[in-house]
Amino acid sequence: MSALKNFLENFIPSITSDEIEELDTYWNIRRKIKRHEWLTAPGKKDTHLYFIEEGTFKICYEIEGEEVILGFGYPDTLLVDFPSFISETPSEFYIQALKAAKIVGIKKSDFNSFIKSQPSLSDFWRLTLERATLELIEREIDLLTPSPQVRFDRLMKRSPNVFQHIPNRHIASYLRMTPETLSRLKKH
Amino acid sequence: MSALKNFLENFIPSITSDEIEELDTYWNIRRKIKRHEWLTAPGKKDTHLYFIEEGTFKICYEIEGEEVILGFGYPDTLLVDFPSFISETPSEFYIQALKAAKIVGIKKSDFNSFIKSQPSLSDFWRLTLERATLELIEREIDLLTPSPQVRFDRLMKRSPNVFQHIPNRHIASYLRMTPETLSRLKKH
Numbered sequence: 001m002s003a004l005k006n007f008l009e010n011f012i013p014s015i016t017s018d019e020i021e022e023l024d025t026y027w028n029i030r031r032k033i034k035r036h037e038w039l040t041a042p043g044k045k046d047t048h049l050y051f052i053e054e055g056t057f058k059i060c061y062e063i064e065g066e067e068v069i070l071g072f073g074y075p076d077t078l079l080v081d082f083p084s085f086i087s088e089t090p091s092e093f094y095i096q097a098l099k100a101a102k103i104v105g106i107k108k109s110d111f112n113s114f115i116k117s118q119p120s121l122s123d124f125w126r127l128t129l130e131r132a133t134l135e136l137i138e139r140e141i142d143l144l145t146p147s148p149q150v151r152f153d154r155l156m157k158r159s160p161n162v163f164q165h166i167p168n169r170h171i172a173s174y175l176r177m178t179p180e181t182l183s184r185l186k187k188h
Numbered sequence: 189m190s191a192l193k194n195f196l197e198n199f200i201p202s203i204t205s206d207e208i209e210e211l212d213t214y215w216n217i218r219r220k221i222k223r224h225e226w227l228t229a230p231g232k233k234d235t236h237l238y239f240i241e242e243g244t245f246k247i248c249y250e251i252e253g254e255e256v257i258l259g260f261g262y263p264d265t266l267l268v269d270f271p272s273f274i275s276e277t278p279s280e281f282y283i284q285a286l287k288a289a290k291i292v293g294i295k296k297s298d299f300n301s302f303i304k305s306q307p308s309l310s311d312f313w314r315l316t317l318e319r320a321t322l323e324l325i326e327r328e329i330d331l332l333t334p335s336p337q338v339r340f341d342r343l344m345k346r347s348p349n350v351f352q353h354i355p356n357r358h359i360a361s362y363l364r365m366t367p368e369t370l371s372r373l374k375k376h
Contacts, residue, residue, distance in 0.1 A: 129317035136324035
């Protein structure tokens with residue numbers, strides 16, 4: 001079974017194997033991204049929903065001339081430029097490969113017609129959005145938390161996989177601390 | 189037409205008047221909240237989705253002994269303890285009335301059975317989640333923005349109504365600046 005099919009099966013407990021097969025056929029865009037290549041650039045519209053088969057990504061935004069990291073993508077997770085996908089307008093987000101990557105994508109129009117033709121599967125998007133909402137609330141609390149130790153512990157609890165896939169300096173940037181502070185916290 | 193019906197009509201362009209009537213009957217919990225009273229306290233579960241008819245609220249969280257404001261509620265907007273509603277577990281959020289309020293609410297179980305029986309209206313929850321996701325991303329960018337002027341401008345553009353309904357000192361706390369800085373920025 002492909003990684004995407006496995007992911008769908010775990011993500012939507014009620015999905016049937018026929019539905020997995022059908023959803024899989026819509027997920028028909030295959031892309032290879034080289035290390036440091038951008039999947040999408042600031043000011044561009046990208047309304048695909050991607051699934052990462054191999055490689056890692058950082059999702060970024062430039063604020064007052066400084067790059068800030070809003071999130072990461074790694075194997076077996078979804079990758080999407082949410083503002084662009086939801087609003088269908090260009091966004092200032094950019095997504096860059098940290099390691100050579102292989103992704104599969106579905107067009108928003110295909111995704112929507114699929115969801116409408118299979119109402120039982122509209123759960124897929126609802127679950128994705130509910131998880132994104134909860135994660136963004138956790139992230140908001142992270143950013144409001146003064147203690148680096150608490151910020152580190154919260155991310156470790158919430159997304160332990162980040163630490164397996166993403167280099168320290170990018171995690172440190174995401175957590176708003178120096179790489180030295182992150183190294184010290186990881187040793188404890 | 190009630191404020192809730194008006195809200196639903198504007199929120200879901202495709203909704204029919206029969207669907208509005210039916211959704212309205214499920215929205216059958218009416219509560220009056222006194223000024224400074226808590227709608228929900230830290231560590232409590234509240235799985236209702238509310239609509240504010242009158243009054244204002246702050247949505248808070250305590251971090252390292254300090255209250256941080258995560259958002260506001262004011263007339264004609266939805267009010268929900270997202271972590272509690274989505275996960276159906278207690279959350280550390282608390283919601284307090286800043287002004288005496290009247291709200292109407294729908295139980296999550298009623299809301300879910302309603303959405304399932306009327307698939308055309310599952311759009312309601314999808315739209316709510318999509319807007320919440322986009323707002324939380326905007327909020328994440330706010331919190332990562334060093335300039336108080338830029339944070340102020342972003343909120344003014346996104347939610348001008350906040351400035352009509354919510355006292356300065358709470359907005360200042362939400363924007364992570366002193367009330368004096370906020371007053372200065374409002375005068376420009």
